[in-house]
Amino acid sequence: DVKVTQSSRYLVKRTGEKVFLECVQDMDHENMFWYRQDPGLGLRLIYFSYDVKMKEKGDIPEGYSVSREKKERFSLILESASTNQTSMYLCASSLLDRVNIQYFGAGTRLSVL
């Protein structure tokens, strides 16, 4: 069965902290995505990666960075967390040429105090 696993379901951090969100997929997918989900706004793409060490900015990359050192793992980094980054973060993966079918993790709800 297809699986995308996010390391934490809930995180509480303080303003200014460095935050790491981890995502692992077991489907050998080339593409991995990080989205944030806010009420009434749908899912907004933060970053995308199509291969190891490759990354592309999405719609809202400011304040975030990513790392993809292994094919199965995609990390989202908040260099200095701010309260406006309080949100639900969703990781997804897909085959290289099937971006229309994405598999999502359960999400990490991050609160920045």
Added chain:
Amino acid sequence: GESVGLHLPTLSVQEGDNSIINCAYSNSASDYFIWYKQESGKGPQFIIDIRSNMDKRQGQRVTVLLNKTVKHLSLQIAATQPGDSAVYFCAEHTGGFKTIFGAGTRLFVKA
């Protein structure tokens, strides 16, 4: 700017009835239109998609209709069950790695 769907509306249906969830899109160049289901505490789950050169596609208990003339997409769920209660997102693949998601529709199924 590009947009898909509306702010989160709610649809309430009786168990056993058919449900129709609607969505408006804005990008005529999108090649796929997709529906996702998100249950409480879970990530979105792919339900069905339709290519832009099609008008209708059927899956198991679900049908997606695409009307390119008015840029409208709908998801029909036959014989709605309590397990169908969730938020449903429409999305459009606009090219490359880019997918635009709508805000979602919350479906309540009354027993």
